[in-house]
Amino acid sequence: MSESLDVQALKEHVRANSKSGIVTCLSQLRNEPLRCKNFTKHGGLSILVNLLRSPNSTILNMCLSILANACISSDARDKVRDSNIGDNVIHIMKNHTLDSTVHCRVCRLVGNLSECSWHAKLLYNSGVVEPLTMFLKLKTNRQTYLMAIRAIRNIWSIYEGSREQILQLQAVRLIAQLFVMAKEKANVDTKYAELVDVCLKAMCTFLVTQDEIADLVRCSAQMEADKDKQGYKTLIRCCRNGNNLAIKCLCSLCLLTGCRLVLGTLGAAELLITLTRNGSTDGELSRQVLVTLCLFCQESVHRLKMKAAGGLEVFVMLLKQPELEKYHPMLLDALLQFAYCDNSIVTLAKHGLLEVLMTKLSDSVADTTVADEASDLSPINNSNMSNKRCYGSTPCRKYSRISEGRYSRYYTLHRFDGDSSPGSSTSVSSSPPSTPPLLYYDSMMETDIGDDNYSPVYSDTEWGDDEEPQDEEADSLKSCKSLTVNADNSRDSEKSSKGVLCDSTVLMLLYRMSLLPQPIDRLAEPMTIKSLLIYINRTKNEKAITILNTIVRNATYFIPLLKQGFVFDTHGMPEREEYLQHLREVAETGGAIGQLSSVLLRGEERHKLIFAVSIPFLIVQSRVTLRSLLHNHGGLQMILRLLSEPMHELHERAVWSICRLAVSLRVRPETVEKCPITASGLFRDYSLENSNPQPLPIVTFELDDGTSVDACRRVLCQRSDAFSAMLEGNFSESGKRRVRLRNASRDGLNTLILAATGAAYKHCSIESMLDAVLLADKFLMPDLSDALTDSSVSELSYENFSRAWCWARTNACPELRSCCVKTFLTADMTNGQAIQAFCDFSVMDAFEEFLCDIREIIMDVLCQP
DSSP: OHHHHHHHHHHHHHHTTOHHHHHHHHHHHHHOHHHHHHHHHTTTHHHHHHHTTOSOHHHHHHHHHHHHHHTTSHHHHHHTTTSSHHHHHHHHHHOTTSOHHHHHHHHHHHHHHTTSHHHHHHHHHTTOHHHHHHHHHSOOOHHHHHHHHHHHHHHHHHOGGGHHHHHHTTHHHHHHHHHHHHHHHHTTOTTHHHHHHHHHHHHHHHHHTOOSHHHHHHHHHHTTOSTTOHHHHHHHHHHHTTOHHHHHHHHHHTTSHHHHHHHHHTTHHHHHHHHHHHTOOOHHHHHHHHHHHHHHTTSHHHHHHHHHTTHHHHHHHHHTOGGGGGGHHHHHHHHGGGTTOHHHHHHHHHTTHHHHHHHHHHHHHHHHHHHHHHHHHSOOOGGGOOOOBTTTTSOOOHHHHHHHHHHHHHOOOOOOOSSSOGGGSOOOSSOOTTSOOOOOSOTTTOOOGGGOOOOOOOOTTOSOTTOOOOHHHHHHHTTOGGGBOOTTOOHHHHHHHHHHHHHHHHHHHHHHHHHOSSOOTTTTSHHHHHHHHHHHHHHOOHHHHHHHHHHHHOGGGHHHHHHTTHHHHTTTOTTHHHHHHHHHHHHTSHHHHHHHHHHHHHSOHHHHHHHHHHHHHHOOSOHHHHIIIIIITSHHHHHHHHHTOTTSTTHHHHHHHHHHHHHHTTOOOOOOOOOOOOTTTTSOOGGGGOSSOOOOOEEEEEOTTSOEEEEEHHHHHHHOHHHHHHHHSSSTTTTOSEEEOOSOOHHHHHHHHHHHHTOOOTTSOHHHHHHHHHHHHHTTOHHHHHHHHHHHHHTOOTTTHHHHHHHHHHTTOHHHHHHHHHHHHHSOOOHHHHHHHHHHHHTSTTHHHHHHHHHHHHHHHHTOO
C-alpha cells in the first residue's frame, strides 16, 4: 500500500541517516495533502516528532509544517499524546539561532496542539509560555508574531492554570504593544491589518475569560501598553474605524470603573453614542454596546459628555424601538442617573421620553389585566415548567455565553427613591466622589461574582456571529450562574419581576418631570393623564398618585387639565377629592380666575362648555366668584343649554355640575313642621274603643271615574268635622249607604282612609299620598294633612322626583314644586341616580318649565349679596 510505503520509506531514510531522502519524503508529504493524511493515519507522526531533534533546519522546518497542518485535527493530536512532542517543541523554541520561519512554524504547532486541553496543560508544564513571550519581545517577522500570539491565546483559554504566569510575564502588555505597532504600520502596509485583528482577538479573550476582578484589573492595566496609554488610544481609533473586535474589547474594558474613567477621557462615551446612533453594530455586539452605554451613565463626568454628544436623544431613540424591548428596563435605569439634572429631564422630554413612559405604563396595565384573566381561567402549574434563560430567545454563542452574565453583573446602576439627592448617598465602588453609588440593577441580573467560572475555547475561526460552542466547552459554561435563571423561576414570574422594576423606574422619571418648575410639553395632555389614571385605578400605586397630585398642584397645568375634563375623569376614584382640592387651591387664585373668565368669554366653544360645567366643582367658597363666572360671563346659561341637549357629550356632566352648584350655594328645600301620627294618638283604632266590638257601619263613596271606595262611617266622622256633618248632619248624604264624592281619586281616598285608621300607607305611590293631602285639607283633617305632607316629602327620591314635580305643577302647589326641584339638586345621590332622575324630567312635556325652575332657584341664591 502507498501509505505503508511512505512510512516505511521514511523510516529507512532515518535509519540510514539520509538527509536527502528524508527531505524528499517530507517534501512529498507536505505537497500532497491526501498522501499526508494517509501517512498520519498509519502512525507516521511519531517519526516526525523524533525528527524535531534534527540539527538540519530544512528537515526541522518541513517536519514542523507537516505536524502543524496535521494537528489541526483532533485525531492527529490524540496520536501524538504519548510522544515527547512537548519537550522537542520547547527545545526548538529555546534555540534562538534558528531562523524566524522555524520559530513561526513551531508557534503554529503549539497553537494547534493547545486546542486540546491535555496538550495545553502539558505544554504549559513544560514551560512553553516563557519562550512564547520571548518571541513577542524579539524583532521578528509578522507571521511569527501572529502564531505566537495565537498560541498564548489558546493556552490561556484552554488551561486556566496558565493565566497567572502569562500575566506575570507581561505577555498581555507585550501583545498590546504589538497591537499599537501593527496599527501604525497598517496605515502604510495593509498586511499588518491581520496582526491587528489577532491582537484584538487575544485581548478580548484575556478580558472575557477572567473570573476574578483583580485579574481583570491586571489585564486591563497591561493593555494600556505604556504610560501614555497608547493601547487604549489605539483601541479607540480602531473602534472609530468600525472594527467589531475593537468594539468588543472596548466594551469588556468598560466593565471596570477605573478603565471607564480613562477611556472616557479618550472619547469612548461619545464614540459609543455615535456607533449606536448610526446603527453600526448588531446582534450580540449591539447588546454589549448598549450595556456599556448604560455603564457610562454611572459617572457624572461621563454624563456631561454624553449629554453634550446627544446621548439622551439616542437613549430615547432606543426606547422607541420595539425590537429592543428586553433592554428597555436597563436603558430606563440608566436614564435615572440623569434624574436630578433638570436640563437633562427637559432634553429627554423634548425628544419624546414622556410618550415612551406612558406607553410603558399602559403596557403594564394591559399585561396585568391579561395575566389576571389568564390566572382566573386556568391556574398555571409551575412544577412542569423548564428552566428559562435571562435573555431568552437567541442561541447562545461562545462570546454571548461568556459575556451575557458578565455585562449583567457589572451593570449595577444606582436607584433613587425619589426624594433623595444623589449627592447624599454613599459610594460602594471605586468611583470618584461625584459618582452616585452603584447598586445592583435588579434581582434577575444580580450574580455572585465569585462563582462565575468561564472556560471558553477559541480557534482562528471564532468570534463569528454564527458559530456554536463546542461540546467540550459547553459543560464548563454550564457553571456560569449569570447566564441562567434559577430552576424554580418560571417565565411568568420573571416577566412580572421585570415589569415591577420597569414600572418603578418609569414612575421615578415621571416624578422628576412633574417636579420641574417649567412646564413639560404633553405632561398634562389627555394621553398622559388618562394613562396615569388608568394605571392608578389598576395598581393603586402610591408613587403614581403622588405624581398626579404634583401635576395637579402645578398652576401651569391648570388650564390643560380643565380642557380635557380632568374634573370628571377622576369620577369614582378614592383620591378624587384630594385631586379636586388641589385644583380648588389653584382655581381660587387671581390668575386662575382670570384665565377662567377669558376662556368663558373668548375661548373655543368646546372649551367654554367644559369650563362651565367644571367651575361648580372648583369654586366652592366664594359666591362672588361664582356670580362673576356663571352669571356675568354666561357659565350658567351654558350649563342650562347642555341640560336641554340630552345628546350632547357633556350632558351628563352638566347634570352633575348643576347639582354640585346647588350644594355649593347651599340651596335647601323648605322644611315642613312635622305632626307625627301614632296609633295611640291621632291614628286611633276605632275597634279598640269598644270592649264589645260591633260590626262597623260602612259607607261607600262613588267617585267621578265610576269606581267606589268603602270606608268606616264612624272613623271618618271622628276624624273630620266635615265628614261628620256630611254623614250624620242635616245634609242629603246623611244616613245614606252610598254617597257621591266629587274631585277625589280612588288611590288618594284609600290612602286617606289608611291614614285615618292608623294603618301603614307609606307603600302607596307619591301621587296617592299627595292626593290624600288635598283630601285631608278639603275635609278639615289638619292633623292628617300635616302628617301626610311630611311623609310625602320624606318619600321623595330619584325614582319619583319627576312625578312629584308634575303633581305639584298640575295641582298648583308652588311650594311643593320648588321643594321637588331643590331636593333633586341637593339630594345625596350617586351620579347614576342623578342622571336617571334627570332623564325622568327630560321626557316630560313640561321639561322646559322644569329647567326654568332650576334657573330661578339658582339665580335667586346666586344673586344674593
